[in-house]
Amino acid sequence: MNILKIDHIGIAVKNLAESSKLYEMLGIASAGVEEVAEQKVRVSFFPVGDSEIELLESTSPDGPIARYIEKNGEGIQHMALRVDDLEAALAELKTKGVRLIDEKPRYGAGGAKIAFVHPKSTGGILLELCER
Ligand code: ZN
Secondary structure (H helix, E strand, C coil): CCEEEEEEEEEEECCHHHHHHHHHHCCCCCCCEEEEHHHCEEEEEEEECCEEEEEEEECCCCCHHHHHHHHHCCEEEEEEEEECCHHHHHHHHHHCCCCECCCCCEECHHHCEEEEECHHHCCCCCEEEEEC
């Protein structure tokens, strides 16, 4: 498995427009807003150097981000590592006994292929692997 970099940090927010103001105030412009229907979220990416901050707002009260906020409040929800070959990375983790949420890549914002690793296998961190 080849980890290339920290791709982004995902932050769960109640209101995308409201939460975007902080990053705009810091001089970081959004690279655009996209709705990912499958995950019931609207996301906005704020590029910071070689990585990004991803703000996630739920589009449904039963979506994963709404449930996360209900349980934990707003805040950092996941960390994403970029890999060069997601399917190979998932296969390797599976053989190592790592618990995966997604055994196969799914669609992520910006056309990325993504998959989540279960927090039970990562010391409590929801880890996203992504390939762009
Ligand atoms: Zn993400």
